[in-house]
Amino acid sequence: MAPVSTLRHTVVLGGGVAGLTAAVALTRAGRLVTLIERRAELGGKAGSYRPPGIFQWVDHCPHVLLGACTSQRWLYEQLGVGDLISWHDRLPLRAGDEAGELLAQPSLPPPFNLAQGLLGLPGLTPRDLATLAAAMTKISVARPPWPDDQTFAAWLGPLTTPTLDRGFWSLLLRSVLNASADEASARYGLLFFRHGLLHHRDAWHLGVPRCPLRTLHHVAPRAWLARHGGQVVLGQAGSVALGPSGFVVRAGAEEFVADEVVLALTPTQARRALDPALTARVGGALDVDLEAGSIVGAHLWFAEPVDLPPVTGLFDAELDWVFRHDGGRRLAVVASTADAWQGLSPAGQAERAWRTLRQHWPRLPAPVATAACREARATFVPRPGLEARRPGPVTGVPGLVLAGAWTATGWPATMEGAARSGLAAASALVGADLSVPDLPAQGVYRLTCRTSRR
Ligand SMILES: Cc1cc2nc3c(=O)[nH]c(=O)nc-3n(C[C@H](O)[C@H](O)[C@H](O)COP(=O)(O)OP(=O)(O)OC[C@H]3O[C@@H](n4cnc5c(N)ncnc54)[C@H](O)[C@@H]3O)c2cc1C
Known part of the structure; x- marks a missing residue:
């Protein structure tokens, strides 16, 4: 007879950075974790794709982190990919x-x-x-x-x-x-x-991944969870209802009975995933109105290596950052607050990016291939008054917790915010503080921290 597991079974819905972090933290805390992601790959907004006609994985949009992003760095350390980040001082x-x-x-x-x-x-x-x-x-x-x-x-x-x-x-x-x-x-x-x-x-210090994001957020966590007894279900949207002996989570033809559920989804996705009776009990937490901010990410390939620094920030430009990859044969660029790019085709976005680059490097040659995409709902706009409206992980349903960059972490919509939310959700289920400390205060701030503790 197969041994019966006595571990608590936790289903994490959503394989973005929030869900990944919750899954890793809960596995480390002794839970048996099933991670369900509706797309073919983990990573959510921080993932990669293969543009049509280009046989290379590139990121939907280049993502960077800061030295201050301690929870995200903790996740990378657990997954053994911390050395895939280049730090720029x-x-x-x-x-x-x-x-x-x-x-x-x-x-x-x-x-x-x-x-x-x-x-x-x-x-x-x-x-x-x-x-x-x-x-x-x-x-x-x-x-x-x-x-x-x-x-x-x-x-x-x-x-x-x-x-x-x-x-x-x-x-x-x-x-x-x-x-x-x-x-x-x-x-x-x-x-x-x-x-x-x-x-x-x-x-x-600016951390720039030296690999496609899918290595950090899909390949590594999938392998880590497999090694630690977890299960990953890809390509199936999960839905949650209450059954006689716990939560019933359906993903395609599969059905799981779970003691606990982490909804690492956006509010709209969470409402869709929950049985109406559960939505009513979760209450107003999912009703928070988040104003969406858009971002464009583009990649430009060149016939010959271009001589730019590994990373450059642009003042007074439509683009924010330019990253040199593949020995200078590819530039990856980001345009935040990209409402003005709405309606442009991917080729039009890449053309606009190249014209902006030419204003800063007039001798930059024309690219031989391009790829671009605009994410209309990339982040929430952190307007005054929003922080008080962001819900924490705990809901009105015992054992059902929320995670996601939009929840109340105090941080803006970033990978660090998502990682913090995953740790907060795991902490709420385990009943222990699993958060990762901030960098310690240094210099003058060390003195002011001491003073304010007294
Ligand atoms: C273009 C762009 C550029 C960005 N740049 C940066 C940056 O440089 N630095 C930074 O720190 N942050 C950046 N961000 C923000 C960062 O990517 C996000 O804040 C973070 O990845 C959000 O993670 P999440 O897990 O909260 O949500 P998501 O990534 O949205 O994850 C939710 C996941 O749930 C899945 N899902 C939905 N419904 C279901 C269901 N029913 N069942 C199962 N799965 C489901 C979705 O497919 C998705 O994978 C950027 C975002 C974008 C879009």
Whole structure:
């Protein structure tokens, strides 16, 4: 007779970064995990595809992380793929064809380590620099809790200039929040500048995957779960109802009885997956209205290697970041807050990306092949007041928890937010804190943390 498992069986619905993180954390906590993903591959929004006619996996959109993304880095360590991230502690930047960079002074304590680096930013006049120094000082000394009832632009007040609006603030806020300073809550802007830039020497280091995202978010977690006794069901949308001895989860022809369920889905997907009786009991958590922000990702292949830095941020441009891959034969680019790109075909998006690149590198040759896609619902727009409306993992149904970048993690819609939500959902089921600590405060912030603990 086959041995009967006494492990609690947890079904995770949704194989994006939130679901993957929950599945790994719950497996480590001793649960028997079944992960169900409706698409053919895991990874959700952070996945890869093979564009028509191109026999290579590329990402729907290049994704980056920061040193401050401790939960996401924890996931990569568990999966054994941490060394597939290249870390950049020197960020080339461009304003038109003027080159500059953001570079820290490692011998100085945070936040002073970045002060000198501001002098290296391109395209700024002495007045812009003086205004930026005043703004960064205001950011550096702002005491939490940071206000969620006004935009970042309103919070900054006069401490900006038109050049900074179109350049420094726009590049950083668009890349992290997919929103402008006029749209984003001051709370999220300050969270980024403080925890993602200033709090610790490594916080702002930019992590760029050296492989397609599917290696990190599909191949590695699938193999990890198989090695640790988990099961992965691909290509089937799951649905959940309550049965006599637990949750009944259906995925295609398969039916699973589960003690616990993690819904690592967007609110709309979760409503579709739940039996109406369960939706009613989950309550208003799934009713949160999230305004969608769009992003375009494009890839351009060249006949000969192009001589660009491995990564470049663009000031005052439709594109935010440019990544050099395949020895310079491919550039991958990102355009955040990409509403103006709506209606363009993939070829039209790639053409627009190339024209933007030419404004910064006038001698860039024409690409020999391109691929592009625009994700209309890439992220939620972190408007003032949103944080209080994001639900936590616990629902009105015991054993049924929520995860997803949109849930209440305090973070914007990022892979780190998704990873944090997965850990929060796992913590709620296990009844123990499985969260990963933030980077410790350094420099001046170490002193202020000590003072505020007293
Ligand atoms: C173009 C773009 C660029 C981005 N750039 C960055 C970046 O550079 N850095 C960063 O940190 N973040 C970035 N993000 C945000 C980041 O990708 C997301 O915040 C994160 O991946 C969301 O993960 P998630 O697990 O919460 O949701 P999702 O990735 O949406 O995962 C939900 C999953 O559930 C599946 N599903 C739906 N219904 C069912 C069902 N009934 N049964 C089973 N499965 C189901 C879906 O197929 C999907 O795989 C970007 C996003 C986009 C779209």
